[in-house]
Amino acid sequence: MKIICIGRNYSEHAKEMSSPVPDVPVFFIKPDTALLRNNNAFYYPSFTNDLHYELEVVLKICRLGKSISERFANRYYSEVGLGIDFTARDLQKTCKEKGLPWEIAKAFDYSAAVSPFIPKEELGDLTNLEFRLEKNGVVVQRGNTADMLFSFDKLISYVSGYVSFRIGDLLFTGTPAGVGSVVIGDRLTAYLGDRLMLDFLIR
Numbered sequence: 389m390k391i392i393c394i395g396r397n398y399s400e401h402a403k404e405m406s407s408p409v410p411d412v413p414v415f416f417i418k419p420d421t422a423l424l425r426n427n428n429a430f431y432y433p434s435f436t437n438d439l440h441y442e443l444e445v446v447l448k449i450c451r452l453g454k455s456i457s458e459r460f461a462n463r464y465y466s467e468v469g470l471g472i473d474f475t476a477r478d479l480q481k482t483c484k485e486k487g488l489p490w491e492i493a494k495a496f497d498y499s500a501a502v503s504p505f506i507p508k509e510e511l512g513d514l515t516n517l518e519f520r521l522e523k524n525g526v527v528v529q530r531g532n533t534a535d536m537l538f539s540f541d542k543l544i545s546y547v548s549g550y551v552s553f554r555i556g557d558l559l560f561t562g563t564p565a566g567v568g569s570v571v572i573g574d575r576l577t578a579y580l581g582d583r584l585m586l587d588f589l590i591r
Contacts, residue, residue: 389556391418391500392547393444393473397537397562413538413546416491418473422500427588430498432572436476439570442563443521443529443578446471447540448505449557456548461541464553467505470519470578470585471560474499477569502558503578503585511581514540522577523570531564538562 395414424430432439447465456464473494480493508514514533521529538546543561544553570576570590578586 389420389554389558390551391420391422391558391560392416392551393418393494393500393560394538394543394562397543398531398535398564399537400535400565409537413543415543415547416494417551418495418500421497422495424498424501424588427586429589429591430474430501431591432570433476433496435496436478436493438476438478440475440477440567441521441523441529441570441576442473442475442567443519443531444471444473444560444563445469445517445519445531445533445580446502446505447544447559447561449553449559450555452552452554453544453548454552456545456553458541458545461544461548464544464548465540465559466508468508468511468514468517468580469503469505470580471503471558472501472521472576472578472586473560473563474501475567500558500560501576501586501588503580506580506583517580519578519580521566522579523568524575525577528568529564529566531566533561535564536562 476493483490
């Protein structure tokens with residue numbers, strides 16, 4: 389399986405990162421070694437001094453697919469969860485300044501915390517999902533899928549034109565504004581609507 393992550397899918401997040409709002413989806417890939425499951429603790433890596441959280445809605449792919457038509461894209465995922473795309477922001481900044489790829493800042497081990505998944509039928513209107521992240525009990529990030537630049541179906545269709553989907557692949561659909569840093573000892577809790585989805589420590 390692979391983890392496909394969408395960048396800059398919320399205009400306010402693009403602005404806070406001083407990045408242009410894209411005309412088409414932007415994506416990158418994390419390996420399966422990036423997965424952090426079961427609310428296991430995240431251990432702060434030694435190679436960064438500026439580790440950031442990015443909360444995202446995550447789709448679990450349930451069918452094989454390539455070059456998927458947007459009108460059929462909803463058939464390719466049946467479950468929805470939340471994930472945190474951990475980013476070594478200092479390394480990313482250096483890579484960007486040098487015009488280099490920045491997998492080193494995004495694809496490292498355990499950089500993709502993933503919640504349990506919920507059947508999409510239980511969530512109602514998928515174009516109006518509220519989600520939030522709390523750090524030590526204080527809300528630091530809020531989002532709603534209504535504010536996405538590119539819908540779930542558009543993302544699946546676009547990405548599948550370049551990369552085939554396999555059963556079990558995960559699609560991180562982008563983060564809203566409000567990203568920020570974590571330090572050792574922080575507790576992160578994430579909610580999809582009123583459902584507690586993630587609850588783990590930074591160690």
